[in-house]
Amino acid sequence: MAGMKLQFTKMHGAGNDFVVIDATRRPFSPTPALLHRLADRRFGVGCDQILVVEPPSAGDVDFNYRIFNADGSEVGQCGNGSRALARYVREHGLSDKPRIRVRTATSVLELAQVDASHYCVDMGVPRLEPAQIPFKAAARAARYTLTLDNGEPLEIGVASMGNPHAVIRVEDVDLAPVHELGRALQQHPAFPQSVNVGFLQVQARDRVRLRVYERGTGETLACGSGACAAVVVGRLWGLLDEKVKVVVRGGELEIQWPGENQTVLMTGPAETVFEGEIEWPN
Numbered sequence: 001m002a003g004m005k006l007q008f009t010k011m012h013g014a015g016n017d018f019v020v021i022d023a024t025r026r027p028f029s030p031t032p033a034l035l036h037r038l039a040d041r042r043f044g045v046g047c048d049q050i051l052v053v054e055p056p057s058a059g060d061v062d063f064n065y066r067i068f069n070a071d072g073s074e075v076g077q078c079g080n081g082s083r084a085l086a087r088y089v090r091e092h093g094l095s096d097k098p099r100i101r102v103r104t105a106t107s108v109l110e111l112a113q114v115d116a117s118h119y120c121v122d123m124g125v126p127r128l129e130p131a132q133i134p135f136k137a138a139a140r141a142a143r144y145t146l147t148l149d150n151g152e153p154l155e156i157g158v159a160s161m162g163n164p165h166a167v168i169r170v171e172d173v174d175l176a177p178v179h180e181l182g183r184a185l186q187q188h189p190a191f192p193q194s195v196n197v198g199f200l201q202v203q204a205r206d207r208v209r210l211r212v213y214e215r216g217t218g219e220t221l222a223c224g225s226g227a228c229a230a231v232v233v234g235r236l237w238g239l240l241d242e243k244v245k246v247v248v249r250g251g252e253l254e255i256q257w258p259g260e261n262q263t264v265l266m267t268g269p270a271e272t273v274f275e276g277e278i279e280w281p282n
C-alpha cells in the first residue's frame with residue numbers, strides 16, 4: 001500500500017540540524033516511528049531536532065512551534081531551531097513580517113531577521129530558581145556542587161531557557177570529557193527531567209568556546225539555548241561581559257544578557273540545506 005508524501009525542509013543553525021515540517025496547511029500528527037525515521041541519519045533523513053510550525057493557539061503569537069529531539073521526546077525550547085523557523089516561514093510564504101512571535105511548550109519567543117542569513121531571537125528571561133529548571137537544591141545559588149556516581153564532586157551552574165541546562169567550566173573544550181560527563185549529569189537524580197550539559201571555556205570576557213551534550217540527541221555542533229545558558233551562568237560567575245561571542249563546533253553565536261530579570265538576545269545563522277519528501281508509511 002502506498003503511503004502519503006510528507007514534505008520537509010532540511011535546515012541548520014551553526015551545524016545544529018533540523019527537519020522542518022509545515023503543519024499550518026495540513027495537520028501533522030507525529031508518531032514515534034515517524035520521528036525516528038525523520039531523525040535517523042542512516043535509514044531516514046537525519047537531524048538533531050524535528051521542528052513543526054503550527055497555526056497559533058492564541059492571538060498573541062504568529063505561530064506555535066513544536067520541537068522534538070532525535071529520540072522523539074518533545075521539549076520546550078530550541079534556540080537554533082527558532083532562527084531556522086524564522087527563515088522557514090519567510091521562505092515558505094507563511095509570513096513576511098519583519099518580526100514574529102512564536103509559542104513553544106514552555107516559552108514565547110520573538111524572532112527578527114538581521115540579514116539574508118542571520119536572525120536575532122529574544123529568548124526571554126532565564127529561569128534561575130531550582131524548581132523552575134527543574135533542579136533539586138534547597139535554595140538558589142550561583143554554583144552548586146554535585147556528587148557523581150564515582151563519588152567525585154563536580155561544580156556546576158544551572159539555568160532554564162525554557163529547557164534545563166547545566167554548565168561546567170573547563171580549561172579546554174577539546175579535552176573535556178563531554179560524552180562521559182554529559183551522560184552522567186543527564187542521569188543524575190538532581191535533574192528530574194534530565195538536562196542539557198554545556199562545557200564552557202572562557203577565552204576572554206567577551207569570547208567563549210562551548211560544547212553541549214544535548215538531552216535526547218547527544219553532542220550537537222551548536223546549541224542555541226545552551227549558548228544562552230552558558231553566558232547567563234558565566235555572567236553570574238562574574239567572568240563575562242554583557243555581549244559575548246560563543247564559538248561552537250559548527251560556527252559562532254552572539255549572546256547578549258544585561259543581567260537579572262532581563263531577556264537574553266541570541267543572534268546567529270540559519271541556513272536552508274534542501275527541500276525533500278518521504279513516503280510515509282512505506
Ligand SMILES: N[C@@H](CCC[C@H](N)C(=O)O)C(=O)O
Pocket residue numbers: 016048049069075076077078079080081163164196214215216217220222223224225226
Ligand atoms: N539544539 C537546541 C536545544 C534542543 C532541545 C534540547 N535537546 C532539550 O532537550 O532541551 C537549541 O539550539 O537550543
